[in-house]
Amino acid sequence: MDVKSLLSLGIDRLDIPEARFESELILMSVLKKDRTFLFSNYNKTLQSKVVDSFKKHIEERKNGKPLYYILKEKPFFNVSIFVDENVLIPRYESEILVEKVIEFSKGFKKTSILDMCTGSGVIAVSICVNTVNTEIHAVDISASAIRIAMKNVKKYSLEDRVSCYQSDLFGNVQRKFDVIVANPPYIPSDYLKECSSDVLKEPMIALDGGYDGLVFIRKLIEQSLNHLNKNGLLLFEISGDGQNRPVMDLLLKKGFSEIFTLKDLAGLSRVCGGLL
Ligand SMILES: C[S@@+](CC[C@H](N)C(=O)[O-])C[C@H]1O[C@@H](n2cnc3c(N)ncnc32)[C@H](O)[C@@H]1O
Numbered sequence: 721m722d723v724k725s726l727l728s729l730g731i732d733r734l735d736i737p738e739a740r741f742e743s744e745l746i747l748m749s750v751l752k753k754d755r756t757f758l759f760s761n762y763n764k765t766l767q768s769k770v771v772d773s774f775k776k777h778i779e780e781r782k783n784g785k786p787l788y789y790i791l792k793e794k795p796f797f798n799v800s801i802f803v804d805e806n807v808l809i810p811r812y813e814s815e816i817l818v819e820k821v822i823e824f825s826k827g828f829k830k831t832s833i834l835d836m837c838t839g840s841g842v843i844a845v846s847i848c849v850n851t852v853n854t855e856i857h858a859v860d861i862s863a864s865a866i867r868i869a870m871k872n873v874k875k876y877s878l879e880d881r882v883s884c885y886q887s888d889l890f891g892n893v894q895r896k897f898d899v900i901v902a903n904p905p906y907i908p909s910d911y912l913k914e915c916s917s918d919v920l921k922e923p924m925i926a927l928d929g930g931y932d933g934l935v936f937i938r939k940l941i942e943q944s945l946n947h948l949n950k951n952g953l954l955l956f957e958i959s960g961d962g963q964n965r966p967v968m969d970l971l972l973k974k975g976f977s978e979i980f981t982l983k984d985l986a987g988l989s990r991v992c993g994g995l996l
Contacts, residue, residue: 726766742787745787746781746790784918786922788809789804794809794840796814796815798850799842806923807922807926808840808927812985815846816957818850821847821854821953822847825851831854831899833855833901834899835858836890836900836956837860837902837905839903840872841870843858843901844869845873845876857883857895857897858884860887862886889943890943896948896952899953904956905928906929908929908931908932912924937958940954941967941970945975954971955994956991960984961988971993971994976993978994979992
């Protein structure tokens with residue numbers, strides 16, 4: 721079977737608006753080649769093991785497996801992060817956190833950072849790859865997530881600058897930092913039912929923010945007080961549908977100053993933070 725016929729087969733079988741895009745990505749991943757290769761070899765006959773592997777992945781996708789769990793890689797910022805079912809698939813909105821931390825760390829000779837809720841390690845890795853003066857602790861409650869974070873740290877040879885370890889919130893965190901950054905679970909429990917079936921294939925512990933979505937964030941703000949240096953920055957992602965108001969009030973009440981929100985490309989408040 722050639723490239724062209726195999727892609728057509730994938731597109732017919734998936735039968736969704738993104739079928740062409742997804743079939744191309746799946747074939748590129750199976751072949752370990754880029755799009756240019758695909759189109760300059762449109763009539764090339766493929767080995768049967770390539771055909772079988774492509775068909776297997778198309779069936780997995782048809783049965784609801786999220787695309788990036790099939791591809792095992794998610795592009796983010798200027799890195800490519802290994803992912804599997806143990807971690808959240810990184811979202812583009814979280815790049816706002818990374819940009820802000822990079823900008824903040826420019827003011828320091830050395831910046832110590834805690835990436836709370838690291839999951840795949842995506843935030844820690846992106847910050848580290850794009851700075852020279854940062855050292856990061858990356859923590860998560862999930863042991864499997866920590867294994868994946870370590871894999872991504874190793875992929876970019878950052879073992880000297882990023883320490884990954886398991887911790888329930890600050891339970892195993894022994895020190896203070898210049899920055900605490902987090903993409904915490906923030907979806908209200910009742911809303912989870914309304915999430916797409918793709919999203920519900922991701923770990924529930926990465927999504928469920930409790931009855932109002934703010935259960936984890938309240939603890940994060942409260943406990944950050946003991947783990948931030950003077951003038952340290954706390955910033956974290958929120959849901960984009962009105963969580964910014966209560967969260968800003970809370971930051972103010974707990975003594976943070978220069979409180980801010982940052983918007984995503986859709987104009988929704990996505991990140992909140994302040995200085996201690
Ligand atoms: C929304 S995901 C974020 C993952 C990653 N930072 C990202 O941006 O793609 C939230 C993460 O918080 C972790 N988590 C949930 N409860 C936690 C807790 N009590 N302490 C530490 N991490 C927790 C989950 O395991 C999950 O990896």
